[in-house]
Amino acid sequence: MVDHSDETDVYIRLAKFLDDLPAGFPKTDDGTELRLLKQLFTPQEAELALHLTLIPENAKVIARRVHQDVAATKSMLDDMSRKGLIYSIEHTGKPTTYMANQMVIGIWEYHVTQLNADLIRDMNAYIPSLVKEAWKVPQLRTIPVKRSLSPSHEVMTYEIAEEIIGRHKRIAVAPCICRRERKMEGKGCNRLEEACLVFGTGADYYVRNGMGRYISQKEAQEVIKTAERTGLVLQPGNAQSAANICCCCGCCCGVLRTLKNIPRPVEMVSAPFYAEVKSDLCEGCEVCADRCQMDAFSFPSTRAQLDKDRCIGCGLCVTTCPSGALTLIRKAPHDQPEVPEKTRDTYVKLGRLRGKLNLPVIAKLFIQSKIDRILTGK
Numbered sequence: 001m002v003d004h005s006d007e008t009d010v011y012i013r014l015a016k017f018l019d020d021l022p023a024g025f026p027k028t029d030d031g032t033e034l035r036l037l038k039q040l041f042t043p044q045e046a047e048l049a050l051h052l053t054l055i056p057e058n059a060k061v062i063a064r065r066v067h068q069d070v071a072a073t074k075s076m077l078d079d080m081s082r083k084g085l086i087y088s089i090e091h092t093g094k095p096t097t098y099m100a101n102q103m104v105i106g107i108w109e110y111h112v113t114q115l116n117a118d119l120i121r122d123m124n125a126y127i128p129s130l131v132k133e134a135w136k137v138p139q140l141r142t143i144p145v146k147r148s149l150s151p152s153h154e155v156m157t158y159e160i161a162e163e164i165i166g167r168h169k170r171i172a173v174a175p176c177i178c179r180r181e182r183k184m185e186g187k188g189c190n191r192l193e194e195a196c197l198v199f200g201t202g203a204d205y206y207v208r209n210g211m212g213r214y215i216s217q218k219e220a221q222e223v224i225k226t227a228e229r230t231g232l233v234l235q236p237g238n239a240q241s242a243a244n245i246c247c248c249c250g251c252c253c254g255v256l257r258t259l260k261n262i263p264r265p266v267e268m269v270s271a272p273f274y275a276e277v278k279s280d281l282c283e284g285c286e287v288c289a290d291r292c293q294m295d296a297f298s299f300p301s302t303r304a305q306l307d308k309d310r311c312i313g314c315g316l317c318v319t320t321c322p323s324g325a326l327t328l329i330r331k332a333p334h335d336q337p338e339v340p341e342k343t344r345d346t347y348v349k350l351g352r353l354r355g356k357l358n359l360p361v362i363a364k365l366f367i368q369s370k371i372d373r374i375l376t377g378k
Contacts, residue, residue, distance in 0.1 A: 010046045015027065019133075022102060059077055084209065102134075112175050112176075144234075145316060195232065233253075234314065238343075288317035
């Protein structure tokens with residue numbers, strides 16, 4: 001399956017393959033992206049990954065494409081799924097289907113149980129370059145904690161974590177890879193580690209591959225309550241039918257840490273609200289500064305000053321302001337972020353914006369997959 005005389009070539013091809021997926025995998029001057037791939041994939045796995053697409057396909061179709069035995073191909077696909085290198089979906093009464101994984105959100109997060117010092121070092125070096133591509137359309141959005149909203153607020157159901165959770169019967173909770181890796185480095189914080197909520201087939205994938213465990217809706221709601229109490233930003237997937245909710249902190253989360261290092265984080269987030277300070281009510285306690293994960297507050301005098309370019313509208317400051325000086329304001333209609341209906345819509349938009357997923361490319365993917373399925377009798 002792979003030419004062992006030139007193993008580097010397969011990683012270069014895999015890097016290009018991943019860069020052509022919606023979230024990208026940009027090239028670096030020092031080859032950090034290739035070091036990452038060599039730690040994650042064997043040459044054989046890299047070669048097989050090149051023959052997967054964004055369309056779920058069964059092992060028989062993929063085996064035909066790579067000219068390999070079906071049983072051997074399925075065995076390797078299952079192993080790669082367990083490692084988080086590709087995504088798989090199990091169907092009742094039908095064969096398992098497999099599809100390509102992008103690096104973020106995807107391969108990296110699925111390695112939460114497989115971290116080591118070298119992997120963490122290279123990913124930390126690479127993530128600023130990756131986020132510039134992967135966040136041209138945010139893959140996550142920021143929603144306010146429910147207690148920060150007043151009855152006067154008009155709020156969509158997909159803007160309330162409790163409502164998002166209530167839609168799902170299958171829920172898994174998994175460790176936050178960001179807090180886990182920072183802890184392994186002797187950095188970060190002691191906030192809740194088992195804090196990533198995943199729904200539906202994503203929950204099945206996490207549990208099946210030993211990355212998480214099923215929990216009830218009540219337990220999921222408790223995760224959200226703990227997140228608010230300890231100052232974690234709620235970030236569901238950027239879709240109205242979100243497939244996950246991340247509970248993030250500015251000291252560990254790769255995305256929030258990257259945002260903190262730019263002057264205007266507001267430009268890279270999908271958030272419907274922003275905070276506002278009523279200076280006449282502010283008592284200068286600075287609790288808001290402790291709660292804010294974007295360092296948006298300063299105290300040039302005895303009263304809080306908010307940098308709106310740094311505010312991501314999470315509402316964490318509002319719920320603990322003892323004097324009621326902080327409120328959330330909904331952005332004007334023309335400033336409201338578009339929230340795609342489904343996750344796939346987000347990735348199509350991201351891929352198109354990056355020039356990687358235009359209509360001819362999508363049509364070619366579907367036509368080729370259809371032909372391969374017909375030729376294998378599926």
